[in-house]
Amino acid sequence: MLDSETLQESRADGDEWLERCQYWQAAHDAAMPTRKRRERQSAPLILTGHGLSIRVDRGALMIRDGLTHFPQERRAHRFFKGGLDIPPRIVIVDGSGEITLDALDWLETQDTPLIRLRWDGRIQSVTGKPQYASDPEKVARQRQTRANEAARTAFGANLIRQKIEGTLENLETCFPVSDLRGRAMACAEEALAILESSPPQTVSELIGLEGKVSRAYFRTWRTTPIRWKARDLNAVPQDWLTYQSRSALRAKKVPSNRRATHPVNAMLNYAYGMLEIRTRIAIIADGYDPTIGIVHGDMRTDRDTFVFDKMEPGRPEADRRVLKMIAEGSFSAADFTVSQMGTVKVSPELARLIAT
Template structure:
């Protein structure tokens, strides 16, 4: 169980009032202790476990310092009064499996208050040209951010794998600018992602067999690196889902990703540029700075997964990273990453309702 770190306030620009996100990130409360229960005490949330001597308080946080609560695995609980309290304070409660799968959300009714955004979103799905424009923005931004991550490594110490990947990105970028269909854009995104992960052994600067990486796999993850990637993507998905709720976007109705039952397609759309920019940087930092070790993983259910101490390391690293500041494109001040996610959702909502161009996040 851990929480991410707070960040100081920033002052919004009055000229950006339509799309300015909240001033500063609050913290996410991760409850990952078997037998722990979240309870309400006045304006606070307590995390307690039962002992022979009674209830032991593991953590206590004022609700005003939190933006969400994550219950990990079947052993973490939350009382009904605490759930009602979270909803009354606009806190999202997320259920996350120990494998890192997002199992569901409990969100306040305010998440559906923007009917105009929903209507515009539904209309856009019926206009192929609108879908292609947004998809091109997301794919282009993801290609750019993956290329930037590889280029930063190549500037310090290049190798044939990095050179090949960067050459591939140059060609894919030229094709992306001419792409005029969703199928072509999806194919380019898939090719770029394969080239990107083929170069990852050059980004992992650690001589440890546990962190050997032969490519992306999941369901189940076949190695420690994929276990880290899958779990960190789940935390990113949680933050993007909250951003969609703030902006009034239907999380299930995507433009790049085709809507299908049980798939948060719009969340996956908005996630794409942030996978290399936010989540992948967390994974590489955890490995290269030796914040995770072989003992942080376990083999079960035909896959490799993080154990409790490993998940705690990810919570800490991701919680710190989401509060790092960056200046988004066409914006005149820096924001914490968690608020850049919100800004992206708001910009998408504005582009849909006003039928203007959408600018995806680029490093």
């Protein structure tokens, strides 16, 4: 049997889960644009949870959203053929439930695609007409921007400016005063001034400017102490006691960020992975093609490069979450696992905290 303390902890966890579900549900509702009476719906309908239902009742499409927490009032949507309130796309994020053949036929006659995404935001299936998850007009704009160097650079400059502003905020609030911090702040401020007064003329120049700021920024991370529980000081590699590089220092091949060999980089990679998932879902829901990158388009053709474009402004916030954990806690060897090839991964409970 469960003791009283365990039961109290379980109830507390349930209350917190309910509170956070309600919080994010309210945030989603607040972000939805208001549709005028004679205006066609422009926002997609996003569904998730367990027990979803999509069917036709007396000629109208009936949708019941899934359950994500308890207690919860199940939301229902009713759409009539030709209605201006019919969403341009219906997106199911993970979830489970049922859909009837009549509902699939209804969606096809209304030119409304039904897009199902996996938990990581990748497309699992597209049904209805058109059988394409993206909005052709938005994809055309992506391609036009991608084909014009000046438009590419202007698009990227806005994202990079937001990223550098977030980076500067981190430098000001998350690091102790030091020469490295001072040089990184000066570098970020100079880059912002350049973007304002004489912005780069090519994507290559823009990436070079951002890279300079990024290198100075991550050098500042060396000033952040990493605390380990006393019993684990001899149980972890020497290079885990400090932070030196964003790259995998002990990798056998060319150093990269992908296969972390340091706990801090493992936490950063997980935080960026969560950001990537959220960004991919938002891009697909908004009707863009995640594979048509604008800034990153010429770097990797086998990845969702537009996702990496749109992620840039969110990276400093992900960094901030990891920096806060480093500043406020001490780590144990049990918080991480190491593969035979030396790749470091975070434990499930630590991963849950990073994703919170």
